[in-house]
Amino acid sequence: MRKVTAVLFFYFAFISAKAQVTFSENIAPIIYNKCSGCHHSGGIAPLPFTNYTEIKRSAAMITLAALDPKMRFMPPWMPDTTYSHFVDERTLTANEAEQIKKWIADGMLEGNKAAEPELPLFTKGSQLGKPDLTLGMKESFLHKGNNKDEYQVFVLPTNLTEGHNVSAIEIVPGNPKIAHHIILGLDTTQMAEKLDEKTNEYGYEQYGGFGFYPTYDNWSGWVPGNKTRYFPTGIGNYVLPHSKVLLQMHYGPSPIDAKDSTVVNIFYSHEPVTRFLKGWVLSPNDIKDGPFFIEANTKRTFHAQFKVTSDYSLISVTPHAHWLGKKWEVYAVHPNGDTTHLIRINDWDFNWQNFFSFKKFIKLEKGTIIYCNATYDNTERNFRNPNKPLKNVMWGESAKDEMFLFYFAYVPYQQGDENIEIGGSVNFLNVMNDKTSNKTRIEYSIADNSLVTIKLCDDKGKVVKQVINNEQTSSGKHQTEADSKGLKGIYWCKISTASFTDSKKIIIE
Ligand code: HEC
Structure with a gap:
């Protein structure tokens, strides 16, 4: 018996020595890719998580906010990931959560600082490069520090005399703290x-x-933490001649006066656009068991249906309700009887609405029926209920009224659409040194068109080669080379884009 214990002890000692979790190698990549986009100075979240000290200092709060199954509210993400998947899903995988727990339990070691990936670039201006058309507010707007929400529409004339095909629309909030x-x-x-x-x-x-x-x-929109992307090749939007962009800002409650000057960047298509983005929306007209009316002290589920009239490729969905909204369940039943889950939200939160883009286009054949069920809770048990005392609630644009809107963005289907992948992260595929030519070959993949920086650092973290410096790079697999003459030992290759980062060790002999 004792012998078994001893063997087990050595076995575990071996495993844990091997699997030591350190900040630089294991935790920084998780936090920088999943949290720092909001948690950095100038970002929308109160606490910055941009280096070892800041993250170590917040470990207790991180445990509560992101790891405790009862408390968990970070990272904010509404869709049920057991139902369907989207691009930029803000969730920690079970393995990532385990690693953070283990890191905290083991005393939060920093590890080899040289291994730590760089922060994503968090560019202040455009994340996509140089826009073709920039529309700014005529003057900055003062959002008063009275702890109240404010909704303001600004008219931004394009002054265009001709229309343009558009491959990306980017909104850069002037003041992310109040946007x-x-x-x-x-x-x-x-x-x-x-x-x-x-x-x-x-x-x-x-x-x-x-x-x-x-x-x-x-036409487009922005929510905290959302990443702007170019449309896939051949797909685009259109800006009309003599048009104006209407910018509807929702400013959140602020205790202090704050100014905003938000900018809209428009990128024209430099390749022909064969398919234009289209939208349709489910509204109370599509509800089978209406009218859309939620009596005080009741919970109601409305069932809407929509029949697809020609072959579509579905790109994204955007549910919209106010504070009584509780649940959404939306799925498609294809003509052959198969069902595709589109989205399920179990605890709707007006604060974290989003444009949910699928990782791959979803084919909806002509005759597919979309079922959209939305549940509203107009009782006191709904702690978000804005009406105290309770009142009967109808359709309306005020925060105390309700809405039922479900937007679809799609293009006409084209063969091969099933293979188009959207979004994702950045990864090194292969980093290796060729002794004979004294070159380090770096293969990497980025899921989006983005600005890219790649560096080669020594084992002290010092940059020895700036391989690529903030270059506009298209999505897909890429290969680049760095001169490695005179280098010997352990090095770290580091890549960062506007929202993602990766780091990989390489030994040069
Ligand atoms: C999309 C933006 C976003 C992302 C991504 C995000 N957070 Fe947050 N976080 C916020 C905001 C905003 C708050 C402020 C409280 C609120 O509004 O819910 C917050 C609050 C917190 C708090 C509480 C701090 C306080 O002052 O109350 C912790 C801890 C936290 N986040 C941890 C994390 C961790 C860990 C991750 C990544 C696994 C993460 N967050 C990802 C936006 C984000």
Whole structure:
């Protein structure tokens, strides 16, 4: 018996020595890729997690916020990952959570600092490069420090005399601390100007939409933590001549006066666009058991249906409800009887709405039926209920009214769409040194068009070669070389894009 214990002891000692978790090698890649996008100075979250000291100092809070199954609310992500998957899913995998727990339990060792990946670039301006058209607010807007939400629409004229195909629309919030979410419309009427003229201040106040239906009412948008991407090749959007972009800002409550000056960057397509992004929306008209009315002190589930009229490739979905919204379950039943799960949200939170993009296009054949079930809780048990005392709630744009909108973004289906992959992270595929030519060959893949920086560092962390410096790089697999003449020993190859980072060891003999 004793012998067995001893053997076991050695066995475990061996495993844990081997599997020692250190900040530089194991934890930094997780936190930098999954948390630092919001948790950095100038980001939307209160605490910065951008180096060993900051993260070690917050370990107890991180345990509560991200690891404790009862408390867990970080990273914020609503869709049920046992139902369907999306690009940029903000969740820790079971393995990542285990590693953080083990790191904390083992005393939060820093490890070899040289192994630590660099932070993603967190560029202040555009994450995508040089825009073709930049639209800014005419003057900055003062969001008063009265702890109240504010919804303001600004009209940004494009001054374009001709239309352009667009391959990316990027919104850069002027003040991420107060930007709660942003919706863009595109309009060719004079309606928004008229609404603006009626008010003294810059822009006009409007909860929800724009106060009327513009040419496109869901042209683009921004939510905290969201990453802008180029559309896949051949797919695009369109900016109309003589149009204006309507910028609807939702400013979150702030205890102090804060100024905002948000910018919209538009990137034209440099390759032909064969398919334009289209949208359709499920609204109360599609509800089978309406009307859309939620009596005080009741919970209601509404069932909507929609039949697809030609072959589509579905790109993303965007559910929208206010504070009574609780659950969404949306799936497609194909003509052959198969079901595709689209999205399930078990605890809707108005604060973390998002545009949910699928990792691969989903084919919806003509005749597919979409089922969309949404549950609302107008009781006191819903702690988010804005109506105290309770009241009957109907459709409306105010925070105390409700909405049922489910947006789909799609393009007409084309053969091969099933293979288009969107988004993801950045990874080294292979880093190796060729002794005869004195070259280090670096193979890497990035999932998005992005600015890329690659460095070769020595075992002290000192940069010995700047391989690529903030270069605009297209998505896919790439290969580059660095001169390794005179290098000998352990080195670390480090790559960072606007939102992701990776680090890999290489031994040069
Ligand atoms: C999409 C943005 C975003 C991401 C990604 C994110 N957070 Fe947060 N985090 C926030 C915001 C915003 C807050 C402030 C509280 C709130 O609004 O819920 C916060 C609060 C916290 C807090 C509490 C701090 C306080 O002052 O109350 C901790 C701890 C935390 N986050 C840990 C994490 C960890 C760990 C990760 C990654 C695994 C992560 N967060 C990823 C946005 C984010």
